[in-house]
Amino acid sequence: xxxxxxxxxxxxxxxxxLKSSQDSTKxxxxxxLDSEHSxxxxxxxxxEAKIEAxxxxxxxxxxxxxxxxxxxxxGNLLSMLTATDINSSMHIDISYKLEELDRLIYDKKSxxxxxxxxxxx
Amino acid sequence: MKNIITKGTxxxxxIANIGSVVTTILxxxxxxxxxxxxxxxxxxxxxxxxxxxTRELKSNLKAFTILANEHxxxxxxxHRERMQILxxxxxxxxxxxxxxxxTTKQILGDSIKQLLDNHSESLRDNTALLPSNQPNLLGRA
Numbered sequence: 001x002x003x004x005x006x007x008x009x010x011x012x013x014x015x016x017x018l019k020s021s022q023d024s025t026k027x028x029x030x031x032x033l034d035s036e037h038s039x040x041x042x043x044x045x046x047x048e049a050k051i052e053a054x055x056x057x058x059x060x061x062x063x064x065x066x067x068x069x070x071x072x073x074x075g076n077l078l079s080m081l082t083a084t085d086i087n088s089s090m091h092i093d094i095s096y097k098l099e100e101l102d103r104l105i106y107d108k109k110s111x112x113x114x115x116x117x118x119x120x121x
Numbered sequence: 122m123k124n125i126i127t128k129g130t131x132x133x134x135x136i137a138n139i140g141s142v143v144t145t146i147l148x149x150x151x152x153x154x155x156x157x158x159x160x161x162x163x164x165x166x167x168x169x170x171x172x173x174x175t176r177e178l179k180s181n182l183k184a185f186t187i188l189a190n191e192h193x194x195x196x197x198x199x200h201r202e203r204m205q206i207l208x209x210x211x212x213x214x215x216x217x218x219x220x221x222x223x224t225t226k227q228i229l230g231d232s233i234k235q236l237l238d239n240h241s242e243s244l245r246d247n248t249a250l251l252p253s254n255q256p257n258l259l260g261r262a
Contacts, residue, residue, distance in 0.1 A: 010142070011142050014142055014145060018145060018149040021149070022153060025156055025157075026156055029159075032160070032164075033160065033163055033167070036164060040167060040168075040170075040171040043171070044174055044175070044178075048178060051178055054182065055189075058185075059189070062189060062193055062196065065196060065197075066196050069200035070200075072204070076204070076207045077207060080207070080211050080214060086214055086217065086218065087218070087230075090217065090233060093233070093234060093237055097237050097240065097241070100241060101244070104244060
């Protein structure tokens with residue numbers, strides 16, 4: 001009878017040991033997967049942030065270029081209005097055009113400001 | 122002579138238990154292998170997903186750059202066009218006051234108005250740069 005009891009206890013003991021070893025291996029792999037996941041995620045986040053910054057910088061430069069061009073046009077028109085002796089109808093037309101350009105420049109500058117603020121967040 | 126020591130027999134040996142231990146060990150080895158396979162599969166999946174997302178980001182940036190460059194060309198072209206219009210207007214404007222003939226004045230005035238309309242049209246034709254995450258960023262309100 002005793003050998004059977006010893007055998008049964010030994011079997012149970014070995015079973016428990018092996019189960020514990022399996023659990024610990026599982027936990028180890030799970031930790032490894034977690035760490036790999038966080039490493040990949042960090043890399044992706046960094047890459048995404050870099051690309052986002054590149055895009056923002058490009059958009060900012062385009063907006064600046066557009067504003068610069070519009071301001072040049074505004075200055076050109078304004079000098080026409082002040083330098084040339086023109087009739088009232090033409091004066092109104094050009095003034096209207098100046099207002100239009102002014103509104104557009106204001107709009108672009110507002111966008112630039114909002115965008116810059118967003119970029120700095 | 123009486124036997125003092127009990128003779129061991131086959132039935133006394135814990136064969137059933139030995140069999141059970143062997144089965145447990147074999148089973149353990151299978152389970153361990155399965156755990157490792159599952160880990161490798163999950164790890165590979167993650168790596169593939171990462172590679173896919175990286176490729177996606179790259180192609181997204183490439184598409185954006187192409188779009189941005191096109192937009193830049195468009196802005197430059199439209200600006201040049203409008204500057205040319207303004208140059209013509211600035212040439213025509215002094216001639217209106219110098220011109221004595223009313224019809225010519227009228228024609229010159231109409232031409233300038235037409236040029237100014239063209240200028241406005243060029244200003245309105247200002248399409249947005251459309252990266253997927255920043256819609257209408259450069260568009261007009």
